[in-house]
Amino acid sequence: MEPSGPQTPVPRPFAPAPRSAPGRGARPLWIGCGVLLALLGVVAIVFVVKAKDLLAWTMGELRTQVTAALPPEVTVEERARLQRGFDAAVEKIKRGEVEMPALKALQLQLTNAAEKAPRGELTHDDVLDLLSALERVGGLLRPEGEPGPAAPAVEAPVRAAPSP
Numbered sequence: 001m002e003p004s005g006p007q008t009p010v011p012r013p014f015a016p017a018p019r020s021a022p023g024r025g026a027r028p029l030w031i032g033c034g035v036l037l038a039l040l041g042v043v044a045i046v047f048v049v050k051a052k053d054l055l056a057w058t059m060g061e062l063r064t065q066v067t068a069a070l071p072p073e074v075t076v077e078e079r080a081r082l083q084r085g086f087d088a089a090v091e092k093i094k095r096g097e098v099e100m101p102a103l104k105a106l107q108l109q110l111t112n113a114a115e116k117a118p119r120g121e122l123t124h125d126d127v128l129d130l131l132s133a134l135e136r137v138g139g140l141l142r143p144e145g146e147p148g149p150a151a152p153a154v155e156a157p158v159r160a161a162p163s164p
Contacts (some may be wrong), residue, residue, distance in 0.1 A: 056090045062110055066130070069117035073124045082131050088138025102136045109133040 047054075050158045063086045070079065089106065092098050107129040116122045 050093050052096060055071075055093055059086065059090055059093070059110070062114055065112045065117050066122070066127075069120060070127060071122055071124055072125050078127065078131065082127070082134070083136030085131055085138055085140060088140050089134045092138055094157050098137055102133070106133040106137045 005096075063083075067079070067082065070082075088099075093103075109126075110133075113122060113126060113130050116126060132141070
């Protein structure tokens with residue numbers, strides 16, 4: 001038998017959802033990106049302003065780590081020079097009076113010491129290399145590479161030539 005009467009439409013399983021206007025979905029994305037960019041800008045400015053203090057603090061932490069792991073062959077005088085070197089280097093860094101090549105050499109030596117110190121692999125030569133880099137950054141080395149303040153130049157006396 002055939003059904004008699006008007007046929008009812010078959011219901012759809014999902015009602016069509018209203019569509020949002022084009023471009024409205026991207027607004028929260030742009031706002032989020034703008035906020036993130038502003039935060040990154042603030043962090044970059046703070047880092048630039050506080051970079052010297054951050055490096056000085058890091059060197060203080062590394063000083064503690066390195067001095068705790070010094071090998072027994074490091075003499076008392078070398079330990080004192082190491083402390084003076086750290087102090088002088090931190091002061092120069094805080095004042096911004098560090099030359100880039102010397103700072104790069106110091107970073108290399110500090111990284112080397114920071115890797116070896118916790119494992120107890122720090123050698124006397126590593127300590128001497130670190131000491132040299134610290135004294136160079138801190139201004140405690142003469143141009144010839146000898147420790148101590150630079151000596152003033154001494155002029156030789158001028159002698160009169162004998163007359164013929």
